[in-house]
Amino acid sequence: xxxxxxxxxxxxxxxxxxxxxxxxxxxxxxxxxxxxxxxxxxxxxxxxxxxxxxxxxxxxxxxxxxxxxxxxxxxxxxxxxxxxxxxxxxxxxxxxxxxxxxxxxxxxxxxxxxxxxxxxxxxxxxxxxxxxxxxxxxxxxxxxxxxxxxxxxxxxxxxxxxxxxxxxxxxxxxxxxxxxxxxxxxxxxxxxxxxxxxxxxxxxxxxxxxxxxxxxxxxxxxxxxxxxxxxxxxxxxxxxxxxxxxxxxxxxxxxxxxxxxxxxxxxxxxxxxxxxxxxxxxxxxxxxxxxxxxxxxxxxxxxxxxxxxxxxxxxxxx
Numbered sequence: 301x302x303x304x305x306x307x308x309x310x311x312x313x314x315x316x317x318x319x320x321x322x323x324x325x326x327x328x329x330x331x332x333x334x335x336x337x338x339x340x341x342x343x344x345x346x347x348x349x350x351x352x353x354x355x356x357x358x359x360x361x362x363x364x365x366x367x368x369x370x371x372x373x374x375x376x377x378x379x380x381x382x383x384x385x386x387x388x389x390x391x392x393x394x395x396x397x398x399x400x401x402x403x404x405x406x407x408x409x410x411x412x413x414x415x416x417x418x419x420x421x422x423x424x425x426x427x428x429x430x431x432x433x434x435x436x437x438x439x440x441x442x443x444x445x446x447x448x449x450x451x452x453x454x455x456x457x458x459x460x461x462x463x464x465x466x467x468x469x470x471x472x473x474x475x476x477x478x479x480x481x482x483x484x485x486x487x488x489x490x491x492x493x494x495x496x497x498x499x500x501x502x503x504x505x506x507x508x509x510x511x512x513x514x515x516x517x518x519x520x521x522x523x524x525x526x527x528x529x530x531x532x533x534x535x536x537x538x539x540x541x542x543x544x545x546x547x548x549x550x551x552x553x554x555x556x557x558x559x560x561x562x563x564x565x566x567x568x569x570x571x572x573x574x575x576x577x578x579x580x581x582x583x584x585x586x587x588x589x590x591x592x593x594x595x596x597x598x599x600x601x602x603x604x605x606x607x608x609x610x611x612x613x614x615x616x617x618x
C-alpha cells in the first residue's frame with residue numbers, strides 16, 4: 301500500500317513539474333496537461349485520503365494539488381465589468397466539417413444578436429447551407445476560405461469590413477480568415493478566425509508553430525481580436541505565451557475560464573472523455589468583456605462560444 305501511495309505521489313509531482321515549467325513534449329504529455337483542472341482536485345482528494353495511510357506521499361499529493369489549484373482558480377475569478385464603450389457581440393464556432401451549418405445554428409445567431417461570427421472547418425457544402433439558412437440577412441459582410449475536411453475558415457460581420465484576407469498556416473494547411481471590421485462608434489477592429497492543427501501523434505511541433513505564428517496586438521494599431529478553436533487550453537505553455545504577447549482570455553475575464561467546449565457528440569472518442577476548453581476569444585488590453593457563455597453544440601463536437609465585448613469609443617468615419 302505504501303508503494304502504491306508513493307507511485308501516486310510521484311506521478312502527481314511529475315505532472316505538476318511539467319505543468320509549472322511548461323515542459324510538455326510529445327502528444328501524451330500535451331494531451332494530459334489539458335486535464336490540469338481535473339488533476340488539481342484529484343490530487344487534493346487523493347492527498348487527504350493517502351495521508352491517513354502514508355504521511356509523506358500524502359503531503360506530496362496535497363502540495364501538488366495546492367500548486368495546480370493556484371494555477372487554475374484565477375480563471376474562476378471575474379474581472380470588473382467595463383461600463384463605458386461600444387458593444388460588440390462575437391461568436392466562434394467549429395462547424396465539424398460543415399455539419400453544424402444548420403438553420404438552428406443561424407437561429408442561434410439571431411438569439412444572441414451576434415455582430416461578428418468566426419467559423420472553423422467551413423466546407424463548400426457548409427457555406428451553401430449557411431446561405432440557404434439566411435446568414436446573409438444577419439451578417440452580410442464576409443471573407444471565406446472553404447476547404448474539404450477541417451481546414452476551412454470564415455468570418456461574417458454585421459458591420460462593413462475591409463482588407464479581407466485568408467492565410468494558410470505552415471506545416472499542415474489550415475486556413476485562417478481575417479478582416480478589419482468597422483464598428484460604428486468605435487472604429488476599426490482587427491479580427492481573425494484561428495484554427496491551429498490539433499496536437500496529434502507526430503504533429504505536436506506543427507501545432508506549436510501554428511499557435512506561435514498567430515498575430516499579436518500592437519499598441520500602435522487598431523484593437524485586435526483572435527477567436528476560434530485553438531486546439532489548446534490555458535494550461536498549454538504555447539497558448540500562455542501567446543497571451544503574454546498582449547492578449548487576455550475573455551472567458552477567464554468573466555470567471556468562466558473552465559467552461560468546457562469540447563468534446564460533444566463525438567464519434568471518435570470514448571463517451572467518458574472529460575470535456576475541456578479548446579475554443580477561446582482572445583482580446584487585447586484595450587477591449588473589455590461584459591458577458592461570456594457557451595451554446596449548444598448542435599451537430600458539432602464543439603460548443604460555440606459567445607462574448608459581449610466592450611470596445612473603446614472612437615471616431616468612426618463610416
